[in-house]
Amino acid sequence: LAKTTQPVSMDSYEGQEVNITCSHNNIATNDYITWYQQFPSQGPRFIIQGYKTKVTNEVASLFIPADRKSSTLSLPRVSLSDTAVYYCLVGFKAAGNKLTFGGGTRVLVKP
Amino acid sequence: DSGVTQTPKHLITATGQRVTLRCSPRSGDLSVYWYQQSLDQGLQFLIHYYNGEERAKGNILERFSAQQFPDLHSELNLSSLELGDSALYFCASSVDSRAPTEAFFGQGTRLTVV
Secondary structure: OOOOEOOOEEEEEOOOOEEEEEEOOOOOOOOOEEEEEEOOOOOOEEEEEEOOEEEEOOOOEEEEOOOOOEEEEEEOOOOHHHOEEEEEEEEEHHHOOEEEEOOOEEEEEEO | OOOOEEEOOEEEEOOOOOEEEEEEOOOOOOEEEEEEEEOOOEEEEEEEEEOOEEEEEOOOOOOEEEEEOOOOOEEEEEOOOOHHHOEEEEEEEEOOOOOOOOOEEOOOEEEEEO
16 A cells, blocks of 8 residues: 655754654655645645655755665754645555655744 | 646636636646645645656546646646535646656645535
């Protein structure tokens, strides 16, 4: 069953690091993991993508362990403007490349 | 602004009716994706087109259909509408056919079925 699972919500404070984990047990070797950010009344916005080990860009890092059954989005030194819903997305090739979003993690950054 | 244009922004219609949602991808993007977002179902993948051809299908109902035209714009047709079809419908586009990839989302069409 192609499924992705992530925590419903988490709170943090300005300047802290936020780590959001997504579980995707049935991921295949070359299935990619992508993360999006969504603000109210807007379309999701791409953050980062990877399929193994670690990927880093100017806004986030993505950690993928060797078994690839989960992945962790890391947001360094969050600010109030990072308050949003974060989604992981996996394209399960074995399921006909069905793109499957997690339920979203609502991150609240407090002053 | 993502460069992806969706029209209309809002749509209110009655049960049993048919509507068409339109999406213009970013210039140069060949892939178009359609998603449905509702409070109880979250973000659901509906369908992916690449350069006019269907590439992948998700949880798209038989009452729904889509197509991508030669000029690369896409339309999502929803028929025999039910109250449960009320949702935000997003279109996204990307350069290549590999999915998932960095895709750019439009602002969405909010459909209300009454």
